[in-house]
Every structure is written in structure tokens, then in C-alpha cells.
Amino acid sequence: MCFSATTNFVGSGVLATVGVMTLTKVKHPRELLFASLPTIFAIHQFIEGFVWLGLDGYLSPRVTQDMGAAFVLYAQGLLPFLLPLSVMLFEASLKNRRRMLPFVIIGTGTSLYMIWALIAYPLQISVRGNSIVYINTATNNTTLAILYVIATCGSLFFSKVKDMVLFGAANLTILLAVMAVKRYAFTSLWCAYAAIASIIILVYFWKSAGIRPFKYVEAI
Secondary structure, eight states, rough: EEEOHHHHOOOHHHHHHHHHHHHHHHHSSHHHHHHTTHHHHHHHHHHHHHHHHHHSSEEEEEEEEHHHHHHHHHIIIHHHHHHHHHHHHHHHSHHHHHHHHHHHHHHOOOOOOHHHHHSSSSOEEEEETTTEEEEETOOOSSSHHHHHHHIIIIIHOOSSHHHHHHHHHHHHHHHHHHHHGGGGGHHHHHHHHHHTTTTTHHHHHHHHHOSSSSSOOOOO
């Protein structure tokens, strides 16, 4: 995220509150993964706070590198898989869930490649323009970026839940804005603003309490 460790830690605290409030509204196990996203984003931002501390000289280079690796592991290695899976599990009907399968498959393949690349190639961490820059030569390419966007935003647009489409639109707008203004810091900035957009998830869980849980009677 921008500016400092303090910004990340404060943001993490706010998101953790949002996450806990969202989780209290869960009414079925199938809702749990999607409802957990704000909490996971909170942990993610908390981890990046330690990356900032390391870059500011308060932590050792080894700890800084480990914290950076943990941050990127979620952002690049896990999110492309977890997000479409959470949407698929949430959908009420078999037909809708099957519509999500291509995105889960794309996300799984993208995640597996990302994890391999993060293990096989060194991660470079630096500061530029008040933002943290994470560079892995094997993951920094246009084709992978397109697959990443399809996996993380595509399933949301095909959801039958209106607020998921809204969440997807917010994420895509933020993604395009970051790519246009600060592409070099994409991993850090997009994850930060996607985390802020996860407030949409809380709003949905609160206002949909009367229509959930859906009748999950069909197998995937």
C-alpha cells in the first residue's frame, strides 16, 4: 500500500473489523470462503506493514524478504484460485455454479504457475513513488496478467448475485486505474484497494440476511 507501515497496520485493523462483522452474518458453510475475503485482506495488509518496516530499516533483510514473499504468495499465488472458488461455492444453483467452473480452472492453473515461479525465481522488493514494488521475472508478463484478471474478476461478473457483480466492477476499475497510473506497483496497490472494495461484501451480507442461506440442494 502507499506511504508507510502505519497506513498498512491501520488499514488492516479497519479491514479486520469489517471481516469480523461480515463473518457474523454467515448462515451456511458455502458462504464462508467468500465472507472470509475481508479478513484475509486484513491479514494481507498487516503482513505488508512488516515489509515496510523492513524497507525502513527496522527489520533484517531476511525478515523483510520473508514478509514480502508471504504477501506476494497470497496476492499472486492464492487469490486467483480462492476468489473464483469462493464465488462458485456461493452460487445457489447447479447451473450457476457450473458457469463458474472455467474461472476456477483458469485460476487454479494461474495459481499453480505463480507458486512455482515464486519458488523458482527470486523476488525483488523495493520502494518507488511511495509504493512497494514486487518483481518476479517469471510472473511479470502480459499473458499471465490477463489470466489473473480473468480469474479474479471474471467470475464476479458472471455471478447471479448483484453485489458480486458490483464488487467485480469495483475491482476491475481499480485494476485498470492502477495499471494506468502505477503499473510498477500493481501488486501492492491493487490488493490494497481491492481490500477497501471488500466493504461491498459486508454491505451485501448485512442487507441480504433475509434471503440467505440459499437452498444448496444440488451437488456441484
